[in-house]
Amino acid sequence: MNRIRATIVGGSGYTGGEVARLLLFHPEVELAQVVSSSRAGQYLHSAHPNLRGLSTLRFSHPDDLMPCDVLFLCLPHGATMGEIARYRQLAPRVIDLSADFRLRDPQLYQRWYGNAHQAPDLLREAVYGLPELHREELREATLVSGTGCMATTAILGLAPLYRAGLVDANVPLVLEAKVGSSAAGAKPGNSSHHPERSGAVRSFQPTGHRHSAELIQELGLLSGHGNTGLPQIVAFSATSIELVRGILVTAHVFTKERIDERQLWRVYREAYQREPFIRIVKERTGVYRYPEPKILAGSNYCDVGFELDVEQQRIVVMAALDNLMKGAAGNAVQALNCMFGWDEMLGLTFPGLHPV
Amino acid sequence: MNRIRATIVGGSGYTGGEVARLLLFHPEVELAQVVSSSRAGQYLHSAHPNLRGLSTLRFSHPDDLMPCDVLFLCLPHGATMGEIARYRQLAPRVIDLSADFRLRDPQLYQRWYGNAHQAPDLLREAVYGLPELHREELREATLVSGTGCMATTAILGLAPLYRAGLVDANVPLVLEAKVGSSAAGAKPGNSSHHPERSGAVRSFQPTGHRHSAELIQELGLLSGHGNTGLPQIVAFSATSIELVRGILVTAHVFTKERIDERQLWRVYREAYQREPFIRIVKERTGVYRYPEPKILAGSNYCDVGFELDVEQQRIVVMAALDNLMKGAAGNAVQALNCMFGWDEMLGLTFPGLHPV
Amino acid sequence: MNRIRATIVGGSGYTGGEVARLLLFHPEVELAQVVSSSRAGQYLHSAHPNLRGLSTLRFSHPDDLMPCDVLFLCLPHGATMGEIARYRQLAPRVIDLSADFRLRDPQLYQRWYGNAHQAPDLLREAVYGLPELHREELREATLVSGTGCMATTAILGLAPLYRAGLVDANVPLVLEAKVGSSAAGAKPGNSSHHPERSGAVRSFQPTGHRHSAELIQELGLLSGHGNTGLPQIVAFSATSIELVRGILVTAHVFTKERIDERQLWRVYREAYQREPFIRIVKERTGVYRYPEPKILAGSNYCDVGFELDVEQQRIVVMAALDNLMKGAAGNAVQALNCMFGWDEMLGLTFPGLHPV
């Protein structure tokens, strides 16, 4: 049987490198081209040293981009939307990992990203590529958006509570994301210089983080508010910590009514028992009682846990994932598997390491 | 002029080691004895390798404890309260760095620590040893309690807002603490084993952390509720991260009324402009725009910053310190300086390193 | 076709956990039992949190050990040799990952390990399980020894030079190993306590490290000295650094005659061009010019590089691997593949991550 041909545009960055690694081992996919303007002509391992010896591919120049079956766009935010028509002519299916097609509402886009969207008509057509929420739409999709890494973590942690209608929307939803350095990309700068970044606990966006927009959209959909968004204050803060890969989101939710732990377990189990990449982590003893991002590096899992303060009617939700995998490249490959009707785990079975 | 004689009990742990280091360089203090049951007879540097060559002192056995001018108790929680009478006979001033005398209300103690207090009458007499809040009481105090490292960070970050009456108590106060490994003490265990602890982002206490009790007490006092405590839900979570020394607390506060940034600056400046160990850190540019614990290692500073979401009436407060310094030993020495009427900065001038 | 049944004894440690992870994904193997005295009855993921959701196996008690096709022994050094007869009755093929069967000469064993070997007759029979050196013997072997992680790194780095007869044995061979914390095992202690071990650069064995014995044996064999060992001073030092997984060995070799870089390239290329798990890493530019252990975490590669000081007739050899993979479990699975005549890469294709 023929394998489909996949091409990566923006292949020298971290997300592009991960998509390349995954596709090189994917049984149904042939990695046709990896495009990079800055590295055209060089071997893949010049940018991705872990791929040394695994492929004889060299980066292609953007001018040499050829038609293919699926196109992964791993370009910076804002670079895709103006060129999307051209890309869609090259491939019947496009997965854009930038933020350009995550929001359905052009006004929401403008509010959070500061300028007008260049292809507003496509926003409704694009599918927010989170299989756990939009699996059915992905089967028919021709334009799929990748998802924000912190937004994905938060949404997967909270979705069962919002879908079940448990949350008291009168109390603000407070979320704290702890994030590794790879989430800021491959480009060096003052704040990523090792002597400065090492050991940091750095509040890089205490208010106004753009991933809030995805949360408002998706949690709004889940709680039945359609495209009008979540009618609740979302207080999202992000802190960079000493870590390369990984995100832990801690979310504080207050419930409308008293709930006990058994009910809460049921809500999460029903939501996630059939999901191949979501595990509920909640133990009474041991070192790994709650989700822990470090053991997820390289895996496509999102681990979700929770703790209940019965008296306060507060649920603390913890969700963890690898920002380059379930938070970007791995999730995009899972979406690809959905789009082609394959087993969602194809090419995504690496479970993560311990110790690490 | 004669220097006062100070003794440390429980001197082989991390807090005891820091008190020893500080007192060895304190111009008004002679370090008389450092007591440790497990290391009696050994040199100080057997437990505290940074003190090699600085002192010929050896650890004393508890049985050899002698009278002195001030006694620092650096024992585990629960070990002090039953013996406090004996310690007070040995020294006219006692500074207890455990949690035993932090709470004024014996019932609050029982609720959070799970058993009855053994010296309930002393709880009212003991002074919560945070100079920024209890400077006057410290001048006359004979029994001073050390303060919880995370509680100290949170209280110092939030005190100006509560004192100014700005906070809307109808919305829960959500606090997230990010903490280094030294806060868990010097005793090895499964969760502190390096291959497990390294790179961790570990929710060790999502709900019910004991430091909440100190917050409720001290923020209650500041907001005029006396000893009845803060009439607001306090949702405090703590996460261990890859770091040895340091705490960053991120707190989410909602205000009763709209406030602008200028007003907020004024509240913090008025509160802290004369404090020797509190700096307001809030920059528009640069890498270190907000409080960052790593550059505070070894210093006695608590850095405090904030960001305002005007629309949401939300203030994100960030506060950072070195848990063994301003969060324990350094703060205790500052309290000592208050007790003796000395310049509060004596022995505490090390500013921290950069890069680090 | 039937898969073979494999059992792991000593399955709760780090090496046992890695063997379990690899076998769970190995297409020719069924993981029959994982034995642990301390965790009998618990799920695998109680010790190996990365295996959560991947297996319903529970640890078996040693008394319940059943016959199987191949037995992996992951016990502490010294625990295997006294019981080896019993284990061999249970399985026709045994792979012992401890140090008990690494040395062929009982006297060499006694010298380096301090006590008499309990099964000296088997030392000749056991095969040193490094496929790159003993591939042919592995095909017939029934008792295979795992290899020391640092010894493996050094031997693979140096083998081409010794086999080619280039090394001046009159000059001592100086080797420095930089090692991560997982090499010391899963048991907590003072030196592995995170606040002590974090950021360490700790000379844990400047002289007399036992892995020297393997070096002397294997480099002696390669250079034609049979079992009499290498007639050269071996100066091996090991330093623990901040890292969980990974080893970098830097070796300083002086050559009998002047050699140029082209010749040196040829020696290494000829030695390793057909090896599936050895890559020569030597670039003129870029960040990853030489072997770097961090991008090998989870992979079975040993990366080898070199630099030549023509004037000094000195070659600096650098070799890197993941101590739990090519330095232990991965190498053992590669040996298994040899023993059964399978493709050596079966179950070992994960290439490592970047960034990480």
Added chain:
Amino acid sequence: MNRIRATIVGGSGYTGGEVARLLLFHPEVELAQVVSSSRAGQYLHSAHPNLRGLSTLRFSHPDDLMPCDVLFLCLPHGATMGEIARYRQLAPRVIDLSADFRLRDPQLYQRWYGNAHQAPDLLREAVYGLPELHREELREATLVSGTGCMATTAILGLAPLYRAGLVDANVPLVLEAKVGSSAAGAKPGNSSHHPERSGAVRSFQPTGHRHSAELIQELGLLSGHGNTGLPQIVAFSATSIELVRGILVTAHVFTKERIDERQLWRVYREAYQREPFIRIVKERTGVYRYPEPKILAGSNYCDVGFELDVEQQRIVVMAALDNLMKGAAGNAVQALNCMFGWDEMLGLTFPGLHPV
């Protein structure tokens, strides 16, 4: 009594920042100016966040440089030698922390740095600013050179052996330096980007490192070869590891004759018992048995240890320091103290932290 006025040129880098921090607390010095072309007009803490609140100084523009009593030059290698005459007109004493005046022999300079020296006549006049070796010359010096951080570590570790004539010069001297990221300076680049540099064990200079030249010069002087240099092969390799501050050098020395441990202790004790900043670290038990750079961060100590392989006549010497302190700024301040006849410990008493 008046304090001397000191100025720093090149004050926005890491070394300049450390000199500034030390001088701000030095009892005999007033920090007159800190010059930076890139940051002129900004506060010191814009580059050195640990100095926030400690000084109202702003960086001066190079054009505004004024006469002073001592000038610290913290410029990149090669930037000083062409301008040295101008600097010496501004201050009667100049301490240059670049590599420009470390070598006495212009030809040695040319060989290792690749171009002709621009002020060759001054090379003889400049004093290599290591107090332990050149204390007497420092008292009269008007031009003092800072010392290479790795060279300093190695020289201080080996000096006693070379001075005592114990070393067999027929065997190459092999040295391995393990180095933190701050040694590469404050300028960001691909190799210092956190996701790449974090967890690295990176052979950045396996052969031909320039610090070899200082070793050859200083060990040559110590072993009585005057300025002709050390007649021994020096094989120096450097590896970057996960660490911000700190260096550990491991050196392998072979002795002319058999030596026992008692003799070796005597050699080191006699060499260093009166040195305020050198400690011999060699313990039989405990975690910190040998020199460990992490507990030296911020201190001016160089810790030296050794281990003897009697049979091999090999001594493994380990030496550790903080590259920005005893390896640069701290050592320069110690040299300043020598130049002015002050207590060498003035301004340098911070002992380092534990845990850290």
